[in-house]
Amino acid sequence: MFPIVQVDSRRREALEPLGTKPKFWYRDPDGRQFLFKAEERGTGEDWAEKIACELCARLHLPHVHYEMAHDSHRDMPGVVCETCAPPPVMMALGNQLLQTLDPAYPQGGKYKVHGHTVEAVCSAVELLQLSPDQYCRNLPDGIDSALAVFTGYVMLDAWIANQDRHHENWAALLCDDVLRLAPTFDHGASLARNLSDGERRERLASRDRGRMVAAFARRAKSAFYADPSQTRPMSTMEAWQAFSRKTPEEGIIWMRRLEAVSQADVEAVLKEIAPQRMSHVAREFSLRLLMENRRRLLDGGE
Numbered sequence: 001m002f003p004i005v006q007v008d009s010r011r012r013e014a015l016e017p018l019g020t021k022p023k024f025w026y027r028d029p030d031g032r033q034f035l036f037k038a039e040e041r042g043t044g045e046d047w048a049e050k051i052a053c054e055l056c057a058r059l060h061l062p063h064v065h066y067e068m069a070h071d072s073h074r075d076m077p078g079v080v081c082e083t084c085a086p087p088p089v090m091m092a093l094g095n096q097l098l099q100t101l102d103p104a105y106p107q108g109g110k111y112k113v114h115g116h117t118v119e120a121v122c123s124a125v126e127l128l129q130l131s132p133d134q135y136c137r138n139l140p141d142g143i144d145s146a147l148a149v150f151t152g153y154v155m156l157d158a159w160i161a162n163q164d165r166h167h168e169n170w171a172a173l174l175c176d177d178v179l180r181l182a183p184t185f186d187h188g189a190s191l192a193r194n195l196s197d198g199e200r201r202e203r204l205a206s207r208d209r210g211r212m213v214a215a216f217a218r219r220a221k222s223a224f225y226a227d228p229s230q231t232r233p234m235s236t237m238e239a240w241q242a243f244s245r246k247t248p249e250e251g252i253i254w255m256r257r258l259e260a261v262s263q264a265d266v267e268a269v270l271k272e273i274a275p276q277r278m279s280h281v282a283r284e285f286s287l288r289l290l291m292e293n294r295r296r297l298l299d300g301g302e
């Protein structure tokens with residue numbers, strides 16, 4: 001089983017105001033800063049975050065490392081991660097970068113932002129350097145720019161059905177006057193974690209094509225727009241296709257990484273989540289969804 005890190009909310013030093021879920025920062029005995037993200041609604045964000053993190057590791061993507069956690073004071077499940085911006089490093093979120101490049105980029109809200117286009121995001125990411133060394137030790141040969149890494153993030157999103165790559169869920173790190181792409185973070189809204197077990201069971205058993213996991217998988221929406229005049233965001237698969245057109249050779253390298261992760265590898269990750277945190281049917285559904293999306297990615301998008 002994955003370890004469960006015990007935290008005590010009485011030791012918190014600051015609340016994190018960004019994002020929608022309650023979370024706080026604390027220090028471990030060595031003085032390192034960690035974020036506890038509470039899973040107070042019982043919607044599976046803890047297991048989704050941990051599974052996504054382990055899949056990032058298998059793809060060799062620069063990522064924030066999450067562990068399962070428990071706040072013993074409030075008896076609350078959650079996950080923890082270390083900051084990727086320890087002082088003097090500073091984080092600049094996607095929307096801040098986009099606003100610097102285009103003063104007309106929309107302020108406020110993070111959902112349904114039509115200016116969050118593939119073009120705009122590529123222009124911003126192209127100005128960044130690779131993520132800090134400690135996140136790049138495993139980077140596949142041939143992945144040597146921030147945009148190539150970001151294309152990997154977009155493939156990850158299509159694989160894990162992450163619909164939440166909005167402009168506060170990617171970022172740059174300012175390290176010694178150099179802006180670098182931050183490791184990927186915040187994947188708690190993936191893997192259809194908020195479906196009820198009843199719906200999972202029904203979809204897994206259904207003989208109606210429209211209810212099957214394959215049909216469900218095709219519905220995943222990204223937070224990217226093809227252009228600002230579009231009323232609908234791109235699907236996660238369309239976003240992947242658009243980014244891999246920007247970096248075709250690197251797109252193939254990421255696909256080869258995905259191909260190298262077998263069903264047995266995915267099952268081994270799912271098995272490590274404690275049964276009291278993730279139901280049997282959620283495990284079964286996640287496996288089917290991941291294998292279906294993997295198949296679609298390797299088959300060219302359908």
Ligand SMILES: Nc1ncnc2c1ncn2[C@@H]1O[C@H](COP(=O)(O)OP(=O)(O)OP(=O)(O)O)[C@@H](O)[C@H]1O
Pocket residue numbers: 016018019020021022035037064081082083084085091093164168169185186188189
């Ligand atoms: N490892 C980290 N290092 C530094 N800053 C972080 C880290 N993890 C999160 N943050 C900061 O905290 C914010 C909120 O965290 P996160 O995105 O994980 O939470 P969330 O509530 O799930 O967000 P959302 O509303 O996007 O679902 C991030 O936008 C980022 O500014």
Ligand SMILES: [Mg+2]
Pocket residue numbers: 019020168169186
């Ligand atoms: Mg977030």
